[in-house]
Amino acid sequence: xxxxxxxxxxxxxxxxxxxxxxxxxxxxxxxxxxxxxxxxxxxxxxxxxxxxxxxxxxxxxxxxxxxxxxxxxxxxxxxxxxxxxxxxxxxxxxxxxxxxxxxxxxxxxxxxxxxxxxxxxxxxxxxxxxxxxxxxxxxxxxxxxxxxxxxxxxxxxxxxxxxxxxxxxxxxxxxxxxxxxxxxxxxxxxxxxxxxxxxxxxxxxxxxxxxxxxxxxxxxxxxxxxxxxxxxxxxxxxxxxxxx
Numbered sequence: 001x002x003x004x005x006x007x008x009x010x011x012x013x014x015x016x017x018x019x020x021x022x023x024x025x026x027x028x029x030x031x032x033x034x035x036x037x038x039x040x041x042x043x044x045x046x047x048x049x050x051x052x053x054x055x056x057x058x059x060x061x062x063x064x065x066x067x068x069x070x071x072x073x074x075x076x077x078x079x080x081x082x083x084x085x086x087x088x089x090x091x092x093x094x095x096x097x098x099x100x101x102x103x104x105x106x107x108x109x110x111x112x113x114x115x116x117x118x119x120x121x122x123x124x125x126x127x128x129x130x131x132x133x134x135x136x137x138x139x140x141x142x143x144x145x146x147x148x149x150x151x152x153x154x155x156x157x158x159x160x161x162x163x164x165x166x167x168x169x170x171x172x173x174x175x176x177x178x179x180x181x182x183x184x185x186x187x188x189x190x191x192x193x194x195x196x197x198x199x200x201x202x203x204x205x206x207x208x209x210x211x212x213x214x215x216x217x218x219x220x221x222x223x224x225x226x227x228x229x230x231x232x233x234x235x236x237x238x239x240x241x242x243x244x
Contacts, residue, residue: 041078134154
């Protein structure tokens with residue numbers, strides 16, 4: 001498991017008043033479609049790991065990786081860190097306060113203003129400084145990356161391209177596959193053969209489930225009533241025969 005790189009300062013030399021800002025002043029996302037993808041993937045992953053208190057899913061959060069050096073930071077669009085408390089309150093993710101736990105997976109949504117940073121600077125930080133096991137990049141409007149969905153997996157300290165399976169990129173970290181659907185990035189579960197639902201889809205599925213339960217209950221009640229009517233009819237018929 002990768003841990004925080006050593007600081008160039010000794011603990012005694014780190015000022016106690018070092019500030020680690022919670023924002024870099026940049027917009028959350030360059031376009032509405034980028035914002036939609038960022039929030040949707042983060043939400044899907046949070047619901048996916050909702051039962052695991054030691055899996056943290058971060059989104060649009062500054063990540064500081066060297067104590068005492070606030071310039072040593074990066075801002076992943078979405079990241080997953082196994083072994084980091086889910087319910088811990090954070091304004092920023094400071095690796096040394098997480099027992100050295102770095103993200104296991106990062107997803108960046110590339111745009112005109114971030115494409116070079118995503119493919120060069122951030123890639124080097126995730127690979128060389130943090131040792132992020134998997135790094136995915138997605139260009140929702142397919143103008144800056146070719147192909148628009150790319151994945152890298154850490155092998156012996158280097159990133160190797162992730163090969164597609166049926167036009168999907170498999171994530172060993174998540175046990176899921178990433179798939180492009182128009183301008184959207186989706187997560188596919190190879191076990192069920194289905195996409196993980198978005199929040200809206202999950203609500204619709206829940207509503208459909210309630211309707212099916214109601215229909216099943218009404219059908220059962222109807223059959224029970226019909227059975228009661230039939231029993232009563234047979235009882236009357238038997239009574240009539242005995243009376244003749």
